[in-house]
Amino acid sequence: MGSTSAQSDNGGLGRRNLIKRSAALGLIAVPTMSFLSACASGGGEEDPKSTKSKGPVSKENPFGVNKGGALDVVVFKGGYGDEYAKAWEALFAKRWGTKVSHLGTQEITGKLQPRFNAGTPPDVVDNSGAQQIKLDVLFKGGQLLDLAPVLDAPSLDDPTKKVRDTLIPGTIDTGLQGGKVVSLNYVYTLWGLWYSGKLFKEKGWTEPKTWDDFLAICKEAKADGIGGLAHQGKHPYYINIVIMDLIAKTGGLDAMKAIDNLDPKAFVGSDAAKAAIEAVYEIVEKGLLMPGTNGLTHTESQTKWNQYKAVFIPSGSWLENEQLKQTPADFDMKFLPIPLLPDSVLPFEAVRAGSGEPFIIPAKAKNMAEAQEFVRSMLSKEWSTTFAKEANSLTILKDGVDPSVELRPGTQSTVDAVKAAGDANSFNYLYPNWYSEMDVSIQNASNELMSKRIMPAEWLKRAQAAVDKAAKDPASKNNHRD
Amino acid sequence: MRKGQNRFIAGFLLAPLTLYLIFVIWPYIQTVGYSFTNWTGQSPVFDFVGLDNYTELFRDDVFRTALWHNILLLVFIPVVTILIALFFAFMVNVGGRSAAGGVHGVRGSGFYKIIYFFPQVLSLAILAVLFQAVYRSDQGGLLNGLLMKMGLVDANSPIEWMNDPDLVLWCLMVIIVWHGVGFYLVLFSAAMQSIPKEIYEAALLDGAGRAQTFFRVTLPLLWDSVQTAWVYLGIVAMDMFVLASTMTPGTGFGGGPDHHGEVMATVLMRNFLYFGKSGYACAMGVVMLILTMIISVITLRATRRERIEF
Numbered sequence: 001m002g003s004t005s006a007q008s009d010n011g012g013l014g015r016r017n018l019i020k021r022s023a024a025l026g027l028i029a030v031p032t033m034s035f036l037s038a039c040a041s042g043g044g045e046e047d048p049k050s051t052k053s054k055g056p057v058s059k060e061n062p063f064g065v066n067k068g069g070a071l072d073v074v075v076f077k078g079g080y081g082d083e084y085a086k087a088w089e090a091l092f093a094k095r096w097g098t099k100v101s102h103l104g105t106q107e108i109t110g111k112l113q114p115r116f117n118a119g120t121p122p123d124v125v126d127n128s129g130a131q132q133i134k135l136d137v138l139f140k141g142g143q144l145l146d147l148a149p150v151l152d153a154p155s156l157d158d159p160t161k162k163v164r165d166t167l168i169p170g171t172i173d174t175g176l177q178g179g180k181v182v183s184l185n186y187v188y189t190l191w192g193l194w195y196s197g198k199l200f201k202e203k204g205w206t207e208p209k210t211w212d213d214f215l216a217i218c219k220e221a222k223a224d225g226i227g228g229l230a231h232q233g234k235h236p237y238y239i240n241i242v243i244m245d246l247i248a249k250t251g252g253l254d255a256m257k258a259i260d261n262l263d264p265k266a267f268v269g270s271d272a273a274k275a276a277i278e279a280v281y282e283i284v285e286k287g288l289l290m291p292g293t294n295g296l297t298h299t300e301s302q303t304k305w306n307q308y309k310a311v312f313i314p315s316g317s318w319l320e321n322e323q324l325k326q327t328p329a330d331f332d333m334k335f336l337p338i339p340l341l342p343d344s345v346l347p348f349e350a351v352r353a354g355s356g357e358p359f360i361i362p363a364k365a366k367n368m369a370e371a372q373e374f375v376r377s378m379l380s381k382e383w384s385t386t387f388a389k390e391a392n393s394l395t396i397l398k399d400g401v402d403p404s405v406e407l408r409p410g411t412q413s414t415v416d417a418v419k420a421a422g423d424a425n426s427f428n429y430l431y432p433n434w435y436s437e438m439d440v441s442i443q444n445a446s447n448e449l450m451s452k453r454i455m456p457a458e459w460l461k462r463a464q465a466a467v468d469k470a471a472k473d474p475a476s477k478n479n480h481r482d
Numbered sequence: 483m484r485k486g487q488n489r490f491i492a493g494f495l496l497a498p499l500t501l502y503l504i505f506v507i508w509p510y511i512q513t514v515g516y517s518f519t520n521w522t523g524q525s526p527v528f529d530f531v532g533l534d535n536y537t538e539l540f541r542d543d544v545f546r547t548a549l550w551h552n553i554l555l556l557v558f559i560p561v562v563t564i565l566i567a568l569f570f571a572f573m574v575n576v577g578g579r580s581a582a583g584g585v586h587g588v589r590g591s592g593f594y595k596i597i598y599f600f601p602q603v604l605s606l607a608i609l610a611v612l613f614q615a616v617y618r619s620d621q622g623g624l625l626n627g628l629l630m631k632m633g634l635v636d637a638n639s640p641i642e643w644m645n646d647p648d649l650v651l652w653c654l655m656v657i658i659v660w661h662g663v664g665f666y667l668v669l670f671s672a673a674m675q676s677i678p679k680e681i682y683e684a685a686l687l688d689g690a691g692r693a694q695t696f697f698r699v700t701l702p703l704l705w706d707s708v709q710t711a712w713v714y715l716g717i718v719a720m721d722m723f724v725l726a727s728t729m730t731p732g733t734g735f736g737g738g739p740d741h742h743g744e745v746m747a748t749v750l751m752r753n754f755l756y757f758g759k760s761g762y763a764c765a766m767g768v769v770m771l772i773l774t775m776i777i778s779v780i781t782l783r784a785t786r787r788e789r790i791e792f
Contacts, residue, residue, distance in 0.1 A: 109755055116524050133524055137758025141525025233619070233645060234731040236738075291638050292626070295619025295645035295731065304620070437757050440733050444740050447731060451645060451739065 055369070062153040062376070063369040068097045071370040074112065076128035077104035079322045080187070080357065080391035085126070087386050092377060098370055108132050116143055121362035123371035127183065128357050134436050135175075135183055135358065140475060144182035145361040150372050151181060156380035163379050169423045171355040171396040174433065178478035184375055185355030186387075188394040190317045190335060190414045191241045192351055197332030197409070199308055207336060209348045211279050214312075214339040218288040221311045227290025229283055230310035231450065232298040236443035239280075239450055241314040245338040245352050246276035248427050252345030260430045260481055262471040268464040275341055277449070277456040284452050294451045306331065316356070320410035321392045333410035335417050346427070349420040354428035355396045431470075434479045441466035510771070516764040523760030535765035545766060548737075548744040549773075551651055552720055555658075555745070556777065560715035563659050564708060567666035570598060572696050574667070575674045576682055595671065598664040606661070606724040613657050614729060617643035645731055647742035654725050654743070658718060666711050673707040674700060702787075709785045713778055720774050723747035746770050 055066040071092065075085040082104030089100040103122075105111050109131045115121050116133070121143070127133055138144050151164040151172065158166070168188060175183035200206070203224075208214040218228025232238040248256040251272025258266040267273045283289060290310035293301055298315075305313040306326045313319075320333055327333065337351045359378070361371045377383055384400035387393070392408065394401060394415070407415065418426075432439040445462040448454040454462070470476055517535055521528035539545055574591040588594075604612070616624040619642040626643075629635040643653050677700070685695050701708075722745045730748075732738030734756035737748040746766060754763035 113524065113755075117526055119526060131755075134756060134758055137522050137524050140758065141522045141527060143525050233642075235733060236731070237733060287638070290620075292618075292620025292623075292640045292642060295642035297614075300618070300620075300622075304622075436734075440752075440756070443733050444738060447645075447738060448740050451642070453647070453740075 059154060059159060061373070063149075063372040065096055065098075065369045065373045069099070069367055069370050071098050071100045071124070071367050071374060072122040072365075073100060073124045073374070074103045074105065074108070074122045075126035076108055076132070076357070077106055078129045079318050080387075080393065084387045084390035087390060088374075088378065088383055091383065091386075092374055095377075096370070096373070106131060116141075116362065119364050120366075121364055123361065123365040123367045124374050125360050125362065126186075126357060127360050132358070135177060135360075135433050136436060136475075138360070139177035139182055143363055144177070145363045145365065145368075145371075146180045146182060147175070147184055147361065147375070148181060150184075150375050153372075153376050156377060156382075163376060166379065166398055167396050168398050170353070170426060170428065173430065173481075174354045174356075174428060175358060176430065176479075176481075177433070183358035183360045184378070185358045186378060186395055187355060187357040187391075188317075188353070188396050188418075189356040190351050190353050190417060191245065191315070192338055192417075193242070193312045193314055193336040194305075194319055194410070195312050195334050195336055196308065197334045198328075198330050199311065200334075201332075207334075208339045211339050211341050215282065215286070215288065217311060218283065219286070222288055226308065227293065227310035228288035228312065230290040230293045230296075230301045230305045230313045232296065232301045232313075232315075233294035233447065233450065234297045236447040236450075238298065238314050239446050240443055241316075241352070242338060243276060243280050243446060244429055246279060246341065247273050248352070248429075249338060249346040249350055250276050250341050250344045253427055255345075256427055256429060257481055259467065260434070260479075262435075262467050262476060264464075264468065264471070266464065266467045267460045272345075273460060273463075274456070277459050279341055281449060281456045281459075284450055289450070294447070302326070312336070317411065317414045318356070318393065320408055324392075333408075333413070335410065335413040337417060337421070347425060349417070349422075350425035350427065351417055351421045352428055353418065353421065353426035430479070430481060435470040435473075435476070438466040438470040441469075513764045513767050513771075516761050517768050519761040520759075521761040521764070522758040523754060523763075524758060528761065531761070535762045536769075538762065539765055539769065542749075544737075544741050544744060545746065545749050547741050548746045548749045551744060552722070552746050554651065555655060555719040555722060556716055558655055559658055559662075559719040560712050562655075563662045563666060563715055564711055566659065567663045567670055567711070568696075568701070568704075568708070570594070570663065571667045571670035571674060572692075572700055574598075575671055576695065576700065595668065598667045600664060601661045602665040602668075604661070607728070609657055609661055610725055610728040613653075613725075617653055617729070619643065619645055644729055644743070645739050647739055650730055650739065650743040654722065654729065657725055658722070662715065662718070666715075669707055669711060670704060673704050677703050705785070705787050709782065712785060713781050716777055716781055717774065720770065720777070721745075721747055723751070727751065 055061065055064040057064040071089075073085060073089060075082050082102075085104065086102060089102055092098055093100050103111070106129055108125070108127055108129060112121065112125065112133060116138070127135070127138075135144075152162050155161045155163050155166045164172070171185065171188060172181050174185040175181045177183075203220070205217050205220075208217055215228075221228050229242075231242075244256075244259075247259070247270075251270060255270060255272040258270065290301070290304065293304075293310070296304070301310075302313060302315070302319065302323050303326045304310060306323055306328065317335070320327070337348055340348050359375060361368070361375065365371050379397055381397065381400060381402070384395040384397040385402040385405065387395050388401040388405050392411065394411070442463045445454065445459050445466075449456070449459045516528075518530055518532060519528040520531050520534075573588050574594055601609075618624070618626065620640050621627055621630055621637055623640070623643070626635060626640040629641070630637050635641060641649070643649050681699055681703075682695065685699050690698065726737065726743055726745045726748050727735040730736035730738050730743030732743070734752040735748045737744035737752065747770075750763045750766040750770070753759040753766065
């Protein structure tokens with residue numbers, strides 16, 4: 001510590017002390033600063049609407065795209081990569097002579113939030129992944145373009161039809177906010193359970209259609225030293241697929257809508273919810289979970305499932321693409337709709353189906369015509385096939401994949417499941433897009449239930465409390481489904 | 483001081499001061515401003531809501547839980563880290579005893595110093611990945627694997643470290659302490675080496691043992707360094723964002739299981755980016771700032787000691 005000559009003796013603040021104090025105060029800045037400076041936004045002034053002259057509007061060019069314009073595209077570079085987008089952009093540039101700038105990133109929020117705040121967003125955004133900007137938040141901020149004009153424009157493949165009529169029914173509902181379609185969820189997704197066809201063949205099991213059959217397989221597996229159900233415990237989103245689908249299938253679409261519409265009896269007082277959560281808890285109670293699964297990440301648990309350490313795992317249809325490297329060649333991945341409880345309203349074939357990978361056009365996009373034309377082109381057979389080839393998944397375009405494209409076993413099994421379900425028996429929850437806080441609260445409760453720390457009755461109470469809280473938000477009046 | 487000199491110094495200070503004002507002070511002021519609005523964080527449009535955010539904050543159970551967790555960390559992290567670092571530093575520098583007398587560290591102390599400093603070289607993000615493998619909730623985890631090999635844990639019900647409400651905070655704390663000890667060991671070592679050897683030799687001649695030497699000689703002479711370490715570690719304990727958000731379960735910056743792994747920064751970020759309640763999150767930021775300031779001032783005051791000259 002050496003000399004202390006810097007300390008003044010006259011009671012004033014010594015130089016050293018002063019330096020030390022200011023250093024300490026400066027240090028305080030460190031933990032808080034990163035958040036606080038993130039709060040800095042652009043000014044509150046409204047940008048004047050783009051006054052760029054539009055090209056002539058025609059049936060082939062419904063938005064009046066000018067040749068040689070510009071387009072700024074940002075896509076989430078996740079499970080589907082961004083090669084598909086680059087292929088599209090090349091096609092678009094070729095057709096319109098447009099100068100397209102491309103960004104593929106995982107940090108959607110980090111990269112785009114400042115741009116939204118400054119009023120200079122890109123023209124087309126694939127707003128997906130863990131760091132997506134929440135749709136309800138963007139919508140409330142008036143940042144999203146209503147996509148109705150695109151959906152009502154003539155389809156590229158068949159100009160006598162509107163784009164809207166070429167899509168798989170129900171797929172645009174996911175993009176609803178306040179009664180408007182503000183995001184185009186491009187990838188057709190199924191949610192449910194997954195298993196290995198190879199393991200089933202070896203064990204002589206057949207697809208369980210009832211909850212009892214499902215539990216019986218889990219029990220047999222346990223006796224053989226295999227976990228029954230694995231789930232991605234660190235992300236309780238996944239176990240909610242099982243819980244919520246079971247509620248919808250048991251109580252029918254009314255039970256599902258009651259939750260989306262924040263019914264005061266959505267959970268507490270709902271027989272379907274009670275039966276469903278008790279059924280899920282039975283898995284926990286009987287020790288049919290894969291050991292340790294409650295604390296695993298999605299990749300950890302899915303990889304163990306690929307190693308035959310568990311029979312079933314809940315996930316969406318991106319699972320196969322996500323696990324490409326970890327899946328053994330002869331694994332024979334198969335999709336399974338959630339098995340039925342007795343007296344279910346919906347049939348076994350019913351599946352939660354919807355669309356993911358939300359593409360949005362910001363309300364303040366500079367090149368509005370190009371952006372709209374780009375989205376319209378996405379819904380052409382040519383671009384849809386490009387996507388299926390590059391990203392190994394289906395799009396919401398009906399029969400949107402050229403028959404020459406051969407599908408992997410998991411994807412093929414989802415196609416079969418879609419056919420079996422038909423339009424009438426597919427359902428989808430909207431609350432995760434509408435009420436992120438409620439969604440997170442229910443996920444937390446589910447994690448507690450799976451870890452055996454709360455009982456079904458408590459889960460129902462907590463889920464209902466989350467619903468009641470969301471209902472108090474004045475903005476919830478804007479969302480309703482019939 | 484002559485006039486010209488003043489101007490000269492002022493000229494040098496102006497540029498850094500301006501930068502500091504723009505990049506440190508101004509964001510703070512903006513944050514305080516935003517904390518009175520219902521800003522969503524995704525749009526430049528917002529309304530002024532007065533003190534609503536702050537009144538809501540007082541009723542927010544999750545934030546209060548997080549606050550208590552930070553206070554718990556604030557008590558344990560500095561105490562544990564400093565005690566371990568002091569002990570090691572003492573042993574490495576003056577803990578040795580030899581027949582010929584004299585002051586030096588235990589055998590191999592140079593080697594220990596390097597080993598101890600190792601964790602400090604790793605960034606928190608790497609630590610998070612590393613310790614995820616340690617705390618993994620199935621037999622694949624280092625801890626669970628070891629415990630199972632020793633027959634202490636049943637393979638069918640492994641300890642879910644990060645998913646256990648009673649363990650999660652302590653698990654995080656262990657990482658921070660493990661990370662910090664090396665740095666403070668070096669800090670204290672440097673301070674110890676500047677203590678004249680004669681003092682130790684005199685203590686030795688008077689027949690002081692290790693403990694006495696430590697408490698009567700080393701610690702008082704190290705007080706300045708300990709104080710600095712305390713403030714630093716206090717700030718670490720108020721933050722904890724990187725580890726808590728990456729390692730704990732839960733959607734939107736972790737904080738699980740069921741808010742048992744929550745710290746103020748994770749609640750803040752979830753509200754800021756995930757729920758779109760950025761104005762509310764800014765209010766949290768302001769509360770965090772005030773708390774950290776109060777704690778720093780208290781720490782500096784409470785640990786003030788008479789200065790010892792040597």
